[in-house]
Amino acid sequence: MDLTPLDVRKKKDDLRRTVRGYESTQVDAFLDLVADRLEEVIQEEVRLREQVTMLRERLGGFEERERALNEALVAAQELREEARLQAEKQAGLRLQEAAQQADQLVSDARRSAEDSERALADLHARRASFLRGMRSLLGRFLDEVGYEEARLVGSPEAAGSPPQDDEDGQDGEPESDHA
DSSP: OOOOHHHHHHHHHHSOOOTTSOOHHHHHHHHHHHHHHHHHHHHHHHHHHHHHHHHHHHHHHHHHHHHHHHHHHHHHHHHHHHHHHHHHHHHHHHHHHHHHHHHHHHHHHHHHHHHHHHHHHHHHHHHHHHHHHHHHHHHHHHHHHHHHHHHHHSOHHHHOSOOOOOSSOOOSOOSOSOO
């Protein structure tokens, strides 16, 4: 049963008066005090209910903010993880690319060294061939000079036969006897 201040005040009028009962002024004063206090309690209850409603609304707002913050935090963590994975992937690709470039540089350097070695071997062979040809030519010139000296100094029989040029098809005769 709900008891209101008005119920208390009405009850005062409904009570019977007896000769040997309580002092009516004291009872009236007490009932007024109870009614006033009951009214204060009811007002306090209304105020507290309003405050609870407001606090629940605020709590709902805080819970919504917390949910939004948690979602933002999760999204940030996912983004950070995605960025980390992307960075690792990029680093891996760059390392792979650098390794390929290094392999290519080593391969190019080896090829260049092999080409240089072949060119050097070719130059050595050409030099040796040139020196053999030069030695042969100088030998023929010396033979011819010896023949010409012998011819000038003495008889052609002492000089022997003129040197033969067997490499280039010349007969070993000096180009000009009429010098």
